[in-house]
Amino acid sequence: PGRIDLGLGRAPGTDPMTMRALRRDRVETVDDFPRDVAELQHLLGNPKPGQKLIANPGAGTQVPIWLLGSSLFSAQLAAERGLPYAFASHFAPAMLLQAIEVYRRAFKPSAQCDKPYVMIGVPLVAAPTDEEAMYLASSIFRRVLGILRGARGLLQPPQDGFFERLGAHERAGIADFLACAVIGSPDTVRQGLQTLAEQTGCDEMMFTCDIYDPALRLRSLDIAAQVRQGSAATGAQAA
Structure with missing residues (x-):
């Protein structure tokens, strides 16, 4: 606004x-x-x-x-x-x-x-558990693999165990592409965002949430917002 x-x-x-x-x-x-x-x-x-x-x-x-x-x-x-x-x-x-x-x-x-004044782009997949977040992130892994192979396409539904079934070279390529990604539960997301903030000293972050289900995409952003509010409140108490 x-x-x-x-x-x-x-x-x-x-x-x-x-x-x-x-x-x-x-x-x-x-x-x-x-x-x-x-x-x-x-x-x-x-x-x-x-x-x-x-x-x-x-x-x-x-x-x-x-x-x-x-x-x-x-x-x-x-x-x-x-x-x-x-x-x-x-x-x-x-x-x-x-x-x-x-x-x-x-x-x-x-x-x-x-x-x-610096902003950084952050791929974000937040969910109640680390396991669910990794499952949802398989849609992103599939998209990135398509980009690396020169076969772009529409975002696909998540798949169980997709990343684990890939070869070492493919996993490394996806990891390099998503080196700034934060994927996980609220605690994992909080730590990941804090680490990025400390490494870069950025003033803002812009999230990309390539989650297949739009409702879960919004939930991911809600979790990030709650994590931020919780961190701000903790900082205020400490001050």
């Missing part, structure tokens, strides 16, 4: 075939993205006298712009422009800590942010 963010990233957000269907087949250069960011900042700011292109209803809204990334490019650009930065650790965690370090070290204060 009361919050709107605009997240900007370089990737088309899909596979090459869909990208072409969306008419995103032009070869982009390294200069395109910084120029696009500057243009959007201009269009969302207060119109200047004689400005010919006015964004309606965006002009004058000053909608906060975030830069999104899974490498160092957007981290450097976000630091240079003084913008908040969101890292795609929910699917590309390998460079998370390096990107955050680059962003914080090079950050220049701006009208939008006077200091670095």
Whole structure:
């Protein structure tokens, strides 16, 4: 409530075939993205006298712009422009800590942010027990394995023992992809989120809950919210 963010990233957000269907087949250069960011900042700011292109209803809204990334490019650009930065650790965690370090070290204060501000993506599967959470997470394991094999598809129902039946190489690939995932009971989730917070010093987390049953997806978010509230209350008592 009361919050709107605009997240900007370089990737088309899909596979090459869909990208072409969306008419995103032009070869982009390294200069395109910084120029696009500057243009959007201009269009969302207060119109200047004689400005010919006015964004309606965006002009004058000053909608906060975030830069999104899974490498160092957007981290450097976000630091240079003084913008908040969101890292795609929910699917590309390998460079998370390096990107955050680059962003914080090079950050220049701006009208939008006077200091670095970081969000990380976290795959979340929360359930009453660790066993149920791992069962529900098999839908994610199946999806990730399809991505790694170049065979993307719709999210599938969970399967008992799916991860255990895979070969060591496949399990390692899924584990690397989901290195920032938090899967388990409320206690496991609490510890996992705390560990990520300590490792990254992030200001916010954004959860992705790829659980097949929408009701259980919402339950997962409810559990995370309860864990957060419980941690906040504990911290207040300790203070």
